[in-house]
Amino acid sequence: MAYRVSSFSQYEQDYQFSVENPEAFWEDIASNYSWIRKWDKTLEWNFDEPKVEWFKGAKLNITENCIDRHLASKANQTAILWEPNDPKERFKKITYQDLHQQVCRFANVLKRNGVGKGDRVCLYMPMIPELAIAVLATARIGAIHSVVFAGFSAQSLADRINDATCKMVITADGLYRGAKEIPLKNIVDEAVEDCECVERVLVIERTAWNTEMQAGRDVWYHDEVQHVGDECPAEPMDAEDPLFILYTSGSTGKPKGVVHTCGGYMVYAGYSFQNVFQYDPGDTYWCTADIGWITGHTYIVYGPLLNGATTLMFEGVPTYPDAGRFWQVCDKHHVNQFYTAPTAIRALMACGDEHVLPYSLNSLRVIGTVGEPINEEAWNWYNVHIGKEKCPIVDTWWQTETGGIMISSLGEYGPQKAAHAGFPLPGIQPVLLDEKGNEIQENEKEGYLAVKFPWPSMIRTTWGDHERCKKVYFSHYNGYYFTGDGAKRDAKGLYRIIGRVDDVINVSGHRFGTAEIENAINQNIHVAESAVVGYPHDIKGQGIYAYVILRKPVDDTDFISAEIIETVKEEIGAIAKPDKIQIVSGLPKTRSGKIMRRILRKVAEGEPDKLGDISTLLDPNVVAEIVKGAQ
Numbered sequence: 001m002a003y004r005v006s007s008f009s010q011y012e013q014d015y016q017f018s019v020e021n022p023e024a025f026w027e028d029i030a031s032n033y034s035w036i037r038k039w040d041k042t043l044e045w046n047f048d049e050p051k052v053e054w055f056k057g058a059k060l061n062i063t064e065n066c067i068d069r070h071l072a073s074k075a076n077q078t079a080i081l082w083e084p085n086d087p088k089e090r091f092k093k094i095t096y097q098d099l100h101q102q103v104c105r106f107a108n109v110l111k112r113n114g115v116g117k118g119d120r121v122c123l124y125m126p127m128i129p130e131l132a133i134a135v136l137a138t139a140r141i142g143a144i145h146s147v148v149f150a151g152f153s154a155q156s157l158a159d160r161i162n163d164a165t166c167k168m169v170i171t172a173d174g175l176y177r178g179a180k181e182i183p184l185k186n187i188v189d190e191a192v193e194d195c196e197c198v199e200r201v202l203v204i205e206r207t208a209w210n211t212e213m214q215a216g217r218d219v220w221y222h223d224e225v226q227h228v229g230d231e232c233p234a235e236p237m238d239a240e241d242p243l244f245i246l247y248t249s250g251s252t253g254k255p256k257g258v259v260h261t262c263g264g265y266m267v268y269a270g271y272s273f274q275n276v277f278q279y280d281p282g283d284t285y286w287c288t289a290d291i292g293w294i295t296g297h298t299y300i301v302y303g304p305l306l307n308g309a310t311t312l313m314f315e316g317v318p319t320y321p322d323a324g325r326f327w328q329v330c331d332k333h334h335v336n337q338f339y340t341a342p343t344a345i346r347a348l349m350a351c352g353d354e355h356v357l358p359y360s361l362n363s364l365r366v367i368g369t370v371g372e373p374i375n376e377e378a379w380n381w382y383n384v385h386i387g388k389e390k391c392p393i394v395d396t397w398w399q400t401e402t403g404g405i406m407i408s409s410l411g412e413y414g415p416q417k418a419a420h421a422g423f424p425l426p427g428i429q430p431v432l433l434d435e436k437g438n439e440i441q442e443n444e445k446e447g448y449l450a451v452k453f454p455w456p457s458m459i460r461t462t463w464g465d466h467e468r469c470k471k472v473y474f475s476h477y478n479g480y481y482f483t484g485d486g487a488k489r490d491a492k493g494l495y496r497i498i499g500r501v502d503d504v505i506n507v508s509g510h511r512f513g514t515a516e517i518e519n520a521i522n523q524n525i526h527v528a529e530s531a532v533v534g535y536p537h538d539i540k541g542q543g544i545y546a547y548v549i550l551r552k553p554v555d556d557t558d559f560i561s562a563e564i565i566e567t568v569k570e571e572i573g574a575i576a577k578p579d580k581i582q583i584v585s586g587l588p589k590t591r592s593g594k595i596m597r598r599i600l601r602k603v604a605e606g607e608p609d610k611l612g613d614i615s616t617l618l619d620p621n622v623v624a625e626i627v628k629g630a631q
């Protein structure tokens with residue numbers, strides 16, 4: 001089995017083989033990595049407990065595979081190319097040799113500060129090289145990283161730190177993101193007040209702002225690193241030891257910690273990166289995500305480095321200092337593979353073609369999208385204006401839980417069709433299920449997207465609560481991993497992802513449970529009850545529409561709405577703030593007290609004439625009021 005697929009017919013052959021002989025297939029792929037000890041058993045699994053173990057008995061360290069094994073041939077090649085928020089600041093190139101040294105030093109700083117194998121470390125950081133280095137340093141010593149996107153509030157951060165009982169938090173004094181400046185360390189201080197488990201806060205200097213350091217708890221990285229050496233042996237890890245936890249929202253109120261393990265995640269991150277992006281030695285690859293999300297974990301840090309690639313890391317945002325920033329960076333660094341989100345494409349498309357025209361973009365070879373369905377208009381714009389109709393678009397469907405890309409073409413190998421992710425990667429066995437859980441065999445049908453056979457980078461558990469993992473992913477349909485997405489297969493069998501079928505809203509590619517946002521809104525003292533739904537949004541994909549019942553009627557609803565938004569920012573973060581708030585006197589409920597979201601969704605979508613049957617409601621009159629007051 002070739003590690004790299006390089007024609008469509010080879011894809012078809014490999015796919016076939018991988019379904020018929022999954023263990024032999026993955027053994028072959030896994031043999032491209034360096035293992036300290038080979039596995040005794042390739043796969044053991046059942047989806048009932050669930051229990052999935054890949055490469056059982058094997059020992060490895062993912063950082064040896066990301067760094068050490070490239071040193072013989074690529075010591076002086078750039079591993080991480082860092083582009084700052086401000087285009088006037090100098091970019092940085094970190095070679096594989098530098099990366100080795102910096103990761104070892106960082107790892108020694110972690111050890112010096114009491115972190116060891118199995119300990120959890122929370123990373124709440126800007127998109128600076130130290131974030132990637134901290135991720136790798138944690139993995140090097142066998143500690144478990146939990147990266148929290150530095151846009152979440154102190155409250156969200158505290159919840160995640162406590163859930164994983166993190167011993168250490170790594171942060172920076174401050175963060176630059178577009179025109180925004182955020183005092184990260186202050187947010188950490190506020191969070192850690194509620195976290196007894198935290199013994200150390202390790203602070204990187206990014207902004208040189210005046211920062212209060214709590215004696216006995218807080219230390220500067222630049223002080224600590226003075227005391228350590230350049231070598232740190234990689235800790236031998238069991239293939240099934242946890243590598244990281246990453247929190248993600250589901251349909252319940254509380255985000256869950258998705259757990260990925262060392263061996264399987266490594267094999268799939270590396271294999272999927274190589275094949276989807278068709279990376280050639282010497283290429284410069286750029287994924288615009290933040291490392292705080294799974295896309296950044298797998299396709300900024302691990303996937304590229306496992307393949308000895310040059311991975312570009314960008315601190316800024318697409319529209320700063322202007323809407324040409326992405327394209328300017330592509331030209332400046334001769335980017336060959338470019339991977340971004342539909343929401344960014346739509347936002348830039350709306351800013352006008354004049355921001356693209358000054359740039360040649362002629363280094364681009366493969367362009368990709370991730371995070372949400374891409375509509376045809378945005379796909380076409382991306383194809384014409386960015387790919388110049390010569391770059392395949394890889395529309396990659398996957399999830400935090402899947403660890404890596406599941407459905408996508410492999411560069412040019414695979415059909416190109418707007419809004420369709422395409423065929424599954426070798427080794428991935430998706431199915432469409434009907435309401436009853438029967439597999440839909442025919443094409444041109446819609447159903448619930450599930451996966452019927454394990455793959456190496458799949459979720460193993462939800463941190464501290466295995467029952468929850470079982471309930472959310474393995475209990476809807478016995479014997480299947482359930483994705484929470486609806487999908488359709490076209491006449492040729494290409495998958496088109498339609499969107500979530502549960503109470504999850506995908507806002508600019510970020511997942512939020514409606515219950516999670518409702519909980520936040522309900523924290524506001526004026527609020528009695530709320531119900532949140534998603535609605536189509538031109539740029540964000542989905543917007544957040546909140547219906548709110550107040551404790552007491554007020555005259556100034558604008559003021560109350562602004563306060564509610566502040567509450568959500570405090571509870572979750574600005575990324576979850578409602579786009580629309582409608583104050584209502586009641587919610588459409590059934591006689592048993594269940595909110596009928598279908599009705600709220602239709603109103604939010606601007607289709608109040610399609611409410612369907614409302615006769616089962618406790619009080620049908622509230623509907624008329626809601627329709628009348630809709631925004």
Ligand code: WTA
Nearest residue numbers: 370371372373395396397398399400497500
């Ligand atoms: C959605 C991001 C359509 C989907 C890697 C999934 C997509 C959720 C696509 C996971 C795509 C992701 N087309 N929808 N190409 N990629 N999604 O965990 O609803 O942040 O379940 O992982 O995003 O979001 P997550």
